[in-house]
Amino acid sequence: MVLTTATESNDSINSCMFASRYMQTPLPRFRMPEKSIPKDAAYQIINDELMLDGNPRLNLASFVTTWMEPECDKLMMSAVNKNYVDMDEYPVTTDLQNRCVNMIARLFHAEVEDGDQAVGCATVGSSEAIMLAGLAFKRKWQNKRKAQGKPYDKPNIVTGSNVQVCWEKFARYFEVELKEVKLREGYYVMDPKKAAAMVDENTICVCAILGSTYNGEFEDVKMLNDLLVQKNKETGWNTPIHVDAASGGFIAPFIYPDLEWDFRLPLVRSINVSGHKYGLVYAGVGWVVWRSKQDLPEELIFHINYLGADQPTFTLNFSKGASQIIGQYYQLIRLGFEGYKLIMENCRANARYLTEILEKTGRFSILSKDVGVPVVAFSLKDKSLGHDEYEISDHLRKFGWVVPAYTMAPDAQHVLLLRVVVREDFSRTLAERLAHNIEQVLQEFEALHPKINKVVEEILITEDDKNDQVEANENSKKTHEKRRTGRHARHPDSVAKTKGIC
DSSP: OOOOOOOOOHHHHHTSGGGSGGGTSOOOSSSOOSSOOOHHHHHHHHHHHHTTSOOGGGBTTOOSOOOOOHHHHHHHHHTTTOBTTOTTTOHHHHHHHHHHHHHHHHHTTOSOOTTOOOEEEEESSHHHHHHHHHHHHHHHHHHHHHHHTOOOSOOEEEEETTSOHHHHHHHHHTTOEEEEEOOBTTBOSOOHHHHHHHOOTTEEEEEEEBSOTTTOBBOOHHHHHHHHHHHHHHHOOOOOEEEEOTTTTTTHHHHOTTOOOSTTSTTEEEEEEETTTTTOOOSSOEEEEESSGGGSOGGGOEEEOTTSSOEEEOOSOSOOBSHHHHHHHHHHHHHHHHHHHHHHHHHHHHHHHHHHHHHHHTOEEEOSOSSBSSEEEEEESOOTTSOOHHHHHHHHGGGTOBOOEEEOSTTOTTOEEEEEEOOTTOOHHHHHHHHHHHHHHHHHHHHHHHHHHHHHHHHHHHHHHHHHHHHHHHOTTSOHHHHHHHHHHTSTTTSOOOTTOO
């Protein structure tokens, strides 16, 4: 009789991913590995590490869309291998982009007759859109100055100090002076009167923001337009306006239709909007539209033919995925005006609901406005517990929330605040949960407060005792009562607390 022994092969062991050798050694971080690894091992290792990322749905710092319908996900994944710039190879995708441009331009009341094509293009986000719009303003201003025989080497742009950093990048990269209207406490957007006063003959445009990054507030584009119309009549400068509607462009038309901020105002010559924000598309798409062809200098448009046909292009980059453009077209025809309106109304209602809960606590001042992007910006009324907004932000992370804390723009940097961006996927239930977690954090601070005072007092008393000994050695005439007075004067109840004292 022959006895056999069954032994497990290495292949059998390696078929279990977490028993394989690939889980026993760290992967190279700075150099490409010499040898290949199995595809399932590569997937598992990367997937496991990505688990340490935050949950995008709970990232309330971001304006960027974090959820789309599964049907749209399928469409976008099916186009992930398409390079949008190959317009001759992907003519339908190009046509979808043109349809989006026309829909968005008409949504913003552009001067486009039925059957005519609007002027605009897709970008990778509002940052690129702003660069393109800024370049168009600069070139038009330079051409005008050259024709007048005047200097054209010192262009400037007027904005509020609350602009997104991409405006600072534009100014620095393309050598344009940035003239900022400073903020003040209680007024956290650009003052149109101050902006108009800063305009001079070298101003290529004034930028107004429809939805400040800091508190979601809309700037008064109508007032700015009226002030500049009057100033242009007096000076002949014809200074135009660009509206940075990155956040608010897909909000105002649906829930504030009577608000005049777009091409209904004669001086608004171009508008940018982020499709990946309230346009409801995943990150990677923005739009810029011009009022008319005359507002986009022809010399900025390049024509190429090495992809098979003559193709006009006005971008800062070349290759670009087609998925986000397809996703934008899906949302526009899937939702229509009615669908966008319902979603934006829901966002506004949930923002108001969260605002009401926070106000009822009596602990916060609300810095966001009722009319604006559905953002809840708030700050602590009482910081006497020795804690601030940064610590609230840190403590909320243990519940999974990402709620940013930051200071206002110049000259209101002394104002510290928290901000919650209410997106499509932020439900009433999540609003209640967030408010409850904020209350829990504050209760933890209150529970710590007497303990902290006791610890700090003990530390100060110990330090006083050491100082007493030194002082006694140096000067025996100092009295014990004087030392007591000094100790109580340094008690935390008697001095302004600083961040980090605890």
